[in-house]
Amino acid sequence: MRRNEFLTPVIIGLFLFAVGMRGAASFAEEGAGPNQQPKRSAELVVAHDEIKRISRVTIPLVNGHIQWNDVLRGLALAGRLDDSALPAVFPDERIDITASGSRLTLSALNLVLGPEIRLQILPVSDARQEAALLVTLDKRQMDKTRRAWKRRIRSAFESGEKRDGQERFGLRLRKGWSEGDPKRNLVVVVHGFNSAPSQISGLVEAIQATGLPSGTYAYPNDQPIADSARRLSRDLKKFAVEHPQRRLSLVTHSMGGLVARAVIEDANLDPGNVVKLIMIAPPTHGSQLAQFSFGVDIWDYLIRSSEASHLTRFNAVVEDGLSEADHDLQPGSDFLRELNARKRNKNVRYSLFLGVAGPLSPGQLRSIRDAVDQAAQHNKAVQLVRPRLQEVLVDLDEVVRGKGDGVVAVKRGQLEGVPDTVLLNFSHLGPTSDTPGKSDRALYEEIRVRLKK
Numbered sequence: 001m002r003r004n005e006f007l008t009p010v011i012i013g014l015f016l017f018a019v020g021m022r023g024a025a026s027f028a029e030e031g032a033g034p035n036q037q038p039k040r041s042a043e044l045v046v047a048h049d050e051i052k053r054i055s056r057v058t059i060p061l062v063n064g065h066i067q068w069n070d071v072l073r074g075l076a077l078a079g080r081l082d083d084s085a086l087p088a089v090f091p092d093e094r095i096d097i098t099a100s101g102s103r104l105t106l107s108a109l110n111l112v113l114g115p116e117i118r119l120q121i122l123p124v125s126d127a128r129q130e131a132a133l134l135v136t137l138d139k140r141q142m143d144k145t146r147r148a149w150k151r152r153i154r155s156a157f158e159s160g161e162k163r164d165g166q167e168r169f170g171l172r173l174r175k176g177w178s179e180g181d182p183k184r185n186l187v188v189v190v191h192g193f194n195s196a197p198s199q200i201s202g203l204v205e206a207i208q209a210t211g212l213p214s215g216t217y218a219y220p221n222d223q224p225i226a227d228s229a230r231r232l233s234r235d236l237k238k239f240a241v242e243h244p245q246r247r248l249s250l251v252t253h254s255m256g257g258l259v260a261r262a263v264i265e266d267a268n269l270d271p272g273n274v275v276k277l278i279m280i281a282p283p284t285h286g287s288q289l290a291q292f293s294f295g296v297d298i299w300d301y302l303i304r305s306s307e308a309s310h311l312t313r314f315n316a317v318v319e320d321g322l323s324e325a326d327h328d329l330q331p332g333s334d335f336l337r338e339l340n341a342r343k344r345n346k347n348v349r350y351s352l353f354l355g356v357a358g359p360l361s362p363g364q365l366r367s368i369r370d371a372v373d374q375a376a377q378h379n380k381a382v383q384l385v386r387p388r389l390q391e392v393l394v395d396l397d398e399v400v401r402g403k404g405d406g407v408v409a410v411k412r413g414q415l416e417g418v419p420d421t422v423l424l425n426f427s428h429l430g431p432t433s434d435t436p437g438k439s440d441r442a443l444y445e446e447i448r449v450r451l452k453k
Helices: 007-024 068-078 100-116 139-156 201-208 225-242 256-264 288-292 296-303 310-320 334-340 362-376 380-393 438-451
Strands: 045-049 054-060 117-122 132-138 170-173 186-190 214-218 248-253 274-280 349-355 421-424
Touching (some): 045 068, 054 139, 100 117, 100 132, 100 139, 132 139, 170 225, 201 214, 201 248, 201 438, 225 256, 248 256, 248 438, 256 274, 256 334, 274 438, 349 438, 421 438
Parallel strands (some): 186 248, 248 274, 274 349, 349 421
Antiparallel strands (some): 045 054, 054 132, 170 214
């Protein structure tokens, strides 16, 4: 999950809170101003509930007032940032949150912020000698609100999902697929995050070379995974009605494996005609790199050079999703918790392939961590985010040779209940390339064996 994504709206909201209270309450001391250092800083209490995805920051009063810097320090600590970088960046003021005008401002601000962020004054108690300000950040509610708005935006830009007279999304079968023995499984290739059938040509051609009836499935590649699963379920159920005797083998790459599992491991979505699921590099327990996927859609927009206009390109990117799937792909996301709590489908034979051809050695990754530490000594911005960066870098097996394929770590790709799990020396995108290497061809052969069993 992206732990510091909520800081921007929170800091803005609390800045407005502070400005409003400054007008309603006086400074603690005559002449106190932003250039003065606080006489004493509060001992903040930060608590994280990783299951409910709620962070609570308790900010005690100091001499009857709250330091503005303490509010920002609390937010930094809630986001696992370095709070010591803040005093040189933000002003320091003292705010009397017990004043009647401040309480009114607090109530009004809570109405504006909604259920995602709550500000509450905690009275004196046996555990506290002075009142305190409690800031509650509900990251699950923030995700729901953000997704609701993005869904509205995508609906507004809906353009019929067609390009050049053809459907952009859905099941597309190879010509002549229905000829021959109807008992042969139809093999459907499902792409991954920020991809499409045209971008995994190496894998598609390898499947076609088996001589088995085959096709591809396309879906909006960056919308919530649950939405993609419902779309896939709908189309496979339709296929089951039209071809009740035909069984399916799904070959998936990366996030496509999660989309497929979300279908076949849910009794309400399972079409009942899938008998094999072959997954290549699925981020079963997420990928640390999903936390850095911001901006990928901008790149996707820029490289769509074949589209007729800027508006057409923009519409296509919006239809694909607005950085929504990357939240599902982050380790510990609600989607992954729910998906991995399910049982495997007893009617489906699972196979899982994970790559170990990561681009970096352990020594190179250590050098990157050292470089971050050195940069933090000279740059306040790097110092602020250094704890969060180091938290990711210390557990970035995704990019280490022997431990990951450059995107998915072996330990985060494994799936309980799948004994047919094989490690091979391929990179994450290698099997999808139109110029596959030796290790990719070895993977293709393993897939062919399982498809023909």
